Amino acid sequence: LYTVRAALQPFLQVSSLTDLYNAYKTMPVSYALVGHCLFLAALAPEFKHRFLVHFWMTFLAGFGGGTLTAVLMMDPVRAPIGVLANNSIGVTWFICWWLMVYSPFNIVNRIHSLPPIKMVTKLCVTFMRANLIINRVDLAVTMFPGVIAAPLILGTLAGSGGKLIMDAIRHHWGGLPGPAEASVPTFVWRSAVLAAGGYWAACKYTSLLSSQEAAALVITVLLAHSLLSDMFGDKYT
Amino acid sequence: LYTVRAALQPFLQVSSLTDLYNAYKTMPVSYALVGHCLFLAALAPEFKHRFLVHFWMTFLAGFGGGTLTAVLMMDPVRAPIGVLANNSIGVTWFICWWLMVYSPFNIVNRIHSLPPIKMVTKLCVTFMRANLIINRVDLAVTMFPGVIAAPLILGTLAGSGGKLIMDAIRHHWGGLPGPAEASVPTFVWRSAVLAAGGYWAACKYTSLLSSQEAAALVITVLLAHSLLSDMFGDKYT
Amino acid sequence: LYTVRAALQPFLQVSSLTDLYNAYKTMPVSYALVGHCLFLAALAPEFKHRFLVHFWMTFLAGFGGGTLTAVLMMDPVRAPIGVLANNSIGVTWFICWWLMVYSPFNIVNRIHSLPPIKMVTKLCVTFMRANLIINRVDLAVTMFPGVIAAPLILGTLAGSGGKLIMDAIRHHWGGLPGPAEASVPTFVWRSAVLAAGGYWAACKYTSLLSSQEAAALVITVLLAHSLLSDMFGDKYT
Numbered sequence: 001l002y003t004v005r006a007a008l009q010p011f012l013q014v015s016s017l018t019d020l021y022n023a024y025k026t027m028p029v030s031y032a033l034v035g036h037c038l039f040l041a042a043l044a045p046e047f048k049h050r051f052l053v054h055f056w057m058t059f060l061a062g063f064g065g066g067t068l069t070a071v072l073m074m075d076p077v078r079a080p081i082g083v084l085a086n087n088s089i090g091v092t093w094f095i096c097w098w099l100m101v102y103s104p105f106n107i108v109n110r111i112h113s114l115p116p117i118k119m120v121t122k123l124c125v126t127f128m129r130a131n132l133i134i135n136r137v138d139l140a141v142t143m144f145p146g147v148i149a150a151p152l153i154l155g156t157l158a159g160s161g162g163k164l165i166m167d168a169i170r171h172h173w174g175g176l177p178g179p180a181e182a183s184v185p186t187f188v189w190r191s192a193v194l195a196a197g198g199y200w201a202a203c204k205y206t207s208l209l210s211s212q213e214a215a216a217l218v219i220t221v222l223l224a225h226s227l228l229s230d231m232f233g234d235k236y237t
Numbered sequence: 238l239y240t241v242r243a244a245l246q247p248f249l250q251v252s253s254l255t256d257l258y259n260a261y262k263t264m265p266v267s268y269a270l271v272g273h274c275l276f277l278a279a280l281a282p283e284f285k286h287r288f289l290v291h292f293w294m295t296f297l298a299g300f301g302g303g304t305l306t307a308v309l310m311m312d313p314v315r316a317p318i319g320v321l322a323n324n325s326i327g328v329t330w331f332i333c334w335w336l337m338v339y340s341p342f343n344i345v346n347r348i349h350s351l352p353p354i355k356m357v358t359k360l361c362v363t364f365m366r367a368n369l370i371i372n373r374v375d376l377a378v379t380m381f382p383g384v385i386a387a388p389l390i391l392g393t394l395a396g397s398g399g400k401l402i403m404d405a406i407r408h409h410w411g412g413l414p415g416p417a418e419a420s421v422p423t424f425v426w427r428s429a430v431l432a433a434g435g436y437w438a439a440c441k442y443t444s445l446l447s448s449q450e451a452a453a454l455v456i457t458v459l460l461a462h463s464l465l466s467d468m469f470g471d472k473y474t
Numbered sequence: 475l476y477t478v479r480a481a482l483q484p485f486l487q488v489s490s491l492t493d494l495y496n497a498y499k500t501m502p503v504s505y506a507l508v509g510h511c512l513f514l515a516a517l518a519p520e521f522k523h524r525f526l527v528h529f530w531m532t533f534l535a536g537f538g539g540g541t542l543t544a545v546l547m548m549d550p551v552r553a554p555i556g557v558l559a560n561n562s563i564g565v566t567w568f569i570c571w572w573l574m575v576y577s578p579f580n581i582v583n584r585i586h587s588l589p590p591i592k593m594v595t596k597l598c599v600t601f602m603r604a605n606l607i608i609n610r611v612d613l614a615v616t617m618f619p620g621v622i623a624a625p626l627i628l629g630t631l632a633g634s635g636g637k638l639i640m641d642a643i644r645h646h647w648g649g650l651p652g653p654a655e656a657s658v659p660t661f662v663w664r665s666a667v668l669a670a671g672g673y674w675a676a677c678k679y680t681s682l683l684s685s686q687e688a689a690a691l692v693i694t695v696l697l698a699h700s701l702l703s704d705m706f707g708d709k710y711t
C-alpha cells in the first residue's frame with residue numbers, strides 16, 4: 001500500500017489544473033499499462049477456447065484505436081504502432097493475457113473479478129485511453145494545421161477504434177451480444193467524441209484553457225465517470 | 238445562372254483536346270465537391286436511422302477509393318488522406334451530409350431528388366472520380382516507374398474502392414440489395430478499369446496522346462456516359 | 475531438364491549450412507515466382523465463375539502476408555508493397571492466373587494437378603514464404619531494435635497473413651469449407667510462428683547460429699515438410 005500512498009501524494013498538493021496535469025504525469029505508466037492489459041484480457045471470456053481469436057480480439061480492443069490512427073497518420077516516427085515500437089507493450093500484454101487465460105485454477109481471473117480490483121484496472125484503461133485521445137488530437141493539430149476534421153476524426157477513432165474492431169471481430173464469430181458499437185453508439189463512442197471534441201475546442205480551436213489544463217480536465221472527467229459508473233451502475237451515466 | 242454561363246464560357250472556344258483539358262481545369266473544384274457530397278449523402282437512405290453507419294458508409298462511398306490508395310501508396314506528401322489533410326473536404330462533407338439527412342421537412346433531399354438536380358450532382362461525382370483516377374495513375378507512374386500493375390491497380394481502386402467498401406459495409410448490416418460489386422462487377426468497376434487502363438495506355442505506356450489530351454478524353458467520356466445513362470436509363474450503357 | 479541439373483548443381487557441394495544458404499541464394503527467384511503463382515491461381519476453383527473475387531482472393535492468399543506487413547511497417551523503401559514496386563510480380567501473377575483460369579480445355583490446370591507438378595509448385599510457394607518470413611524478421615529486428623514482439627508478429631503475419639485474408643474473403647462469400655485459420659490454427663499459422671520464432675531465437679535473440687545458417691535451416695525444414703506432407707499425406711505432419 002505504500003506505493004499507492006506515494007502515487008497519490010502529488011495529488012494532495014494540487015491547487016490548479018496544471019498541478020493536476022503534472023500529478024497525472026507522475027503516474028507510473030507501466031503500472032497503468034498492466035492494469036489496462038489485465039482488464040482487456042478479461043474481456044470476451046466466451047472466446048477463450050479459441051486462443052488466437054481471443055488473443056488478437058482483446059489485444060485490438062485495447063490497442064486497435066492506436067494502431068488504426070497510426071496507420072492513417074502514416075508517420076512511423078511521431079505515431080508508431082505501439083506494440084511494434086515499444087517492447088514493454090508486447091511483453092506486458094503477453095504476460096497479462098497469459099495469466100488471465102491460463103493461470104492455474106484461474107486465480108488471476110477470479111481475483112480480477114472482485115469489484116474493487118476491477119474498478120482499479122478499469123481506471124487504468126480509462127487513463128490510457130484519455131491519454132491516447134489527447135495525444136492523437138495534439139498530433140493531428142500539428143500534422144494537419146488548420147484542418148478541423150483531422151483532430152476530431154483521429155481523436156474519436158483513438159478512443160473508439162478498439163471497440164469498433166472488437167465488435168467487428170465478434171460479429172464475424174457470431175459472438176456479438178448486442179448491436180455493434182457503430183449501429184448503436186454506446187458510451188465508448190460518445191465519450192471519445194466528447195473528449196476529443198472538448199479537448200480540441202478548449203485548448204486548440206480556442207485558447208480557453210492551456211493544453212495542460214484541458215488535458216487534466218478531460219482525464220479527470222473520464223476517470224470520474226469510470227469510477228461513478230462502477231459505483232452506481234451504468235444507468236447513472 | 239450567371240455563374241453557370243461563366244463556368245461554361247471556356248468550353249465554347251475549345252478547339253483541341255488540350256483546350257478542353259484547360260477548360261476542365263477552370264472548373265471550380267469546390268462546387269464540384271459540394272455536388273459530389275450531396276449526391277453521396279443521399280445514398281443508402283435506409284440506413285439514415287443509424288446516423289454513424291450512414292455517415293461513414295456514404296463518406297467512404299465517395300472518399301474510400303482515395304483513402305485506400307493513399308494508405309497503399311504510403312506517401313503522406315504526394316498522396317495524403319484527403320479528409321485529414323484538406324479542411325474544405327471535411328467541412329463540406331459534414332455540412333452536405335447534415336443538410337441531406339437532418340434538414341427540416343427533408344427539403345434538401347426532396348430538391349435533390351428532382352432529376353435535373355440529381356443529374357448535375359452525379360456529373361460532379363463523375364468529374365471528381367475521373368480526376369482521382371487520373372491523379373492516381375499519374376502518381377503511380379512517377380512513384381513506381383516501369384511497373385505496369387501499379388497504375389492499373391491504383392487507378393482501378395481509386396475509381397471503384399468506394400463502391401467496394403460501401404458494399405462491404407452494407408453486406409455486414411444486411412442491407413446489400415443486389416450482389417456485391419466484387420461478385421458481379423457493375424459499371425463502377427468496369428469504368429474504373431477502362432478509365433485507368435485507357436488513360437495509362439494512351440499517354441503513359443504509349444505517347445499516342447499527351448497527358449492533357451488523354452485526361453480530357455477520359456473525363457469527357459465518363460461525363461458523357463453519366464449524362465446519357467441519366468437521360469436514357471442504364472440499359473443504354 | 476538441363477536447367478534443373480544446373481539449378482541443383484550448387485547443392486551437391488554443400489558442406490555447411492552457410493553453403494546451403496548460398497546455394498538457396500543461387501535459386502532463380504523468377505522461376506520460384508512462377509511456381510508460386512501457378513499454385514495459388516489453382517486455389518479455390520469454386521470461385522472461378524466470379525473472376526474478380528477469384529483474382530484478388532488467390533492473389534491475397536499469396537501476397538497478402540507481404541502486403542499486410544508492409545502496411546504495418548510503413549517503410550515504402552525497405553518494405554514496399556511487392557506488386558506495386560516490382561513489375562515482374564504483377565506481370566507473372568497476371569499471366570499465371572490467366573493461364574490457370576482461362577487456358578483452352580483447361581490444359582494448364584489439368585497439367586498442374588498432376589501430383590509431381592503440384593509438388594514442385596508447392597515447394598516454390600514454401601520457398602517464397604520462408605524467404606518472406608526471414609526477410610520480415612530481419613527487417614523487424616533492424617527497424618525496431620530491442621522489441622521482442624515486432625519480429626514475432628511481423629514474421630508470423632508474413633507467413634500466415636495470406637491464409638487469414640483468404641479465409642476472411644471466403645467466409646464472406648460463404649465458401650469457407652472448414653473453420654477459419656484464426657479459429658482453428660492449422661499448419662499454416664503454426665509453421666509461421668515456429669519459423670519466425672525459431673529463426674529469431676536462433677540468430678537474433680541469441681547468436682546460436684549466424685543469420686545465414688538459421689535461414690538455411692528454416693528454409694530446409696519448411697521445404698522438407700512440404701515435400702514429406704505431399705508424399706505421405708498431411709497426417710504425417
Ligand SMILES: [Mg+2]
Pocket residue numbers: 153156
Ligand atoms: Mg466520428
Ligand SMILES: [Mg+2]
Pocket residue numbers: 390393
Ligand atoms: Mg483489378
Ligand SMILES: [Mg+2]
Pocket residue numbers: 627630
Ligand atoms: Mg501471433
